[in-house]
Amino acid sequence: MASNLEMIGRDEVDDLESILAVTNTEVDEIAHSVASHGDAIFTWDYERSRAALGKLYERAKKSQWNAQTDLPWDTDVDQEHVVLANALANNMTFGPELDTAGTPFASWGDKEWLEFGVQSQNWTLSQFLHGEQGALICTAKVVETVPWIDAKYYAATQVMDEARHVEVFAKYLDEKLSGHYPINSHLRLLLDDIINDSRWDMTYLGMQIMVEGLALAAFGFIQQMTTEPLLKQLLRYVMADEARHVAFGVLSLQEYYQELNASEIRERQEFAFEAAVRMRDRFLQQEVWDHFGVDVKEAVKIVMQAPERKTFQALLFSKIVPNCKKLGLLDAGDGWLRERFTDLGVIQFEDWVDTGEEYASLDEVAKDRLANDKAAATA
Ligand SMILES: [Fe+2]
Ligand SMILES: [Fe+2]
Numbered sequence: 001m002a003s004n005l006e007m008i009g010r011d012e013v014d015d016l017e018s019i020l021a022v023t024n025t026e027v028d029e030i031a032h033s034v035a036s037h038g039d040a041i042f043t044w045d046y047e048r049s050r051a052a053l054g055k056l057y058e059r060a061k062k063s064q065w066n067a068q069t070d071l072p073w074d075t076d077v078d079q080e081h082v083v084l085a086n087a088l089a090n091n092m093t094f095g096p097e098l099d100t101a102g103t104p105f106a107s108w109g110d111k112e113w114l115e116f117g118v119q120s121q122n123w124t125l126s127q128f129l130h131g132e133q134g135a136l137i138c139t140a141k142v143v144e145t146v147p148w149i150d151a152k153y154y155a156a157t158q159v160m161d162e163a164r165h166v167e168v169f170a171k172y173l174d175e176k177l178s179g180h181y182p183i184n185s186h187l188r189l190l191l192d193d194i195i196n197d198s199r200w201d202m203t204y205l206g207m208q209i210m211v212e213g214l215a216l217a218a219f220g221f222i223q224q225m226t227t228e229p230l231l232k233q234l235l236r237y238v239m240a241d242e243a244r245h246v247a248f249g250v251l252s253l254q255e256y257y258q259e260l261n262a263s264e265i266r267e268r269q270e271f272a273f274e275a276a277v278r279m280r281d282r283f284l285q286q287e288v289w290d291h292f293g294v295d296v297k298e299a300v301k302i303v304m305q306a307p308e309r310k311t312f313q314a315l316l317f318s319k320i321v322p323n324c325k326k327l328g329l330l331d332a333g334d335g336w337l338r339e340r341f342t343d344l345g346v347i348q349f350e351d352w353v354d355t356g357e358e359y360a361s362l363d364e365v366a367k368d369r370l371a372n373d374k375a376a377a378t379a
Helices: 004-008 016-021 051-062 079-089 110-145 149-176 185-196 200-225 229-257 262-282 286-292 296-305 307-315 320-326 332-343 355-362 364-378
Strands: none
Touching: 004 262, 016 296, 051 149, 051 229, 051 364, 079 110, 110 149, 110 185, 110 200, 110 286, 149 229, 185 200, 185 262, 200 229, 200 262, 200 307, 200 320, 229 320, 229 355, 229 364, 262 320, 262 332, 286 296, 296 307, 320 332, 320 355
């Protein structure tokens, strides 16, 4: 059985020194190569035997949208205004309200906190962009490696979805925000591990269940919270796609895990735990604090303790935990993963709805089309 050191590179999960020691040393790198293992599998069995995946595939075909023409790109975005309006609309602690006496933030005034809000947006959207590219690459890999024809069909639609997601986040960053950040090293380590693994189902677990499960929750939180109409609409559409992607993971692994023995399931539990920790670590926003020259440990003590930040950190796992439960990963092997998720403070989400159940209700594109058709019919 793997130790913490083997799974996450340190003995103590909350060891801040070790977390922060992982930094991106190649910030100017343009191409990053990762050895991608796993066999490309042809199947000569073209039988459509997996009805649930077939249904998902049909829905995906109908819910395609165009990043260039389906979003209101003419919306004017004033980043500083958005930071202030969001704080006001959501009753959020805005920097100057924190008790910063004796900390590096003591000299910060409204101007600095506003700039922090702006950089925070740039950082968040940049990480979404990089994560989307990870999804693009992982899903292309799933097309090759998954042995089932229904899954290859569906995964092919997801490749198109992910290209569109990379496209929208890149366009939003370029046209509406004020700077890009390189990929966070914790996120990059996780993506590298997922791509590197030769077992086809590990791509699904790492990407569809963990990374996309977290993305779905994060997009949902920001979609609710933002007052910026273009981003709100953009996230609504991206989330509709992401819900299908997570459902694809749940439906596929549910079947495959039936065939695995106890030690194979334990390896999947360990991989889920590794992914959960890496994703939690990335939200420390190391790169933003470096931008301001503030010691990250000090920032973690002050800013990261704000109540809404803690709620956000926990909510990120609100899709992952019920989906892991549905897959049987939570309680297999004496509940090893249940204990880990309890330590991470996220077990409270175990009975929330799983994405295999809820994805159709998140299909905003289909809802918009229906509303447009109705409007046209009555006009
Ligand atoms: Fe995506
Ligand atoms: Fe996705």
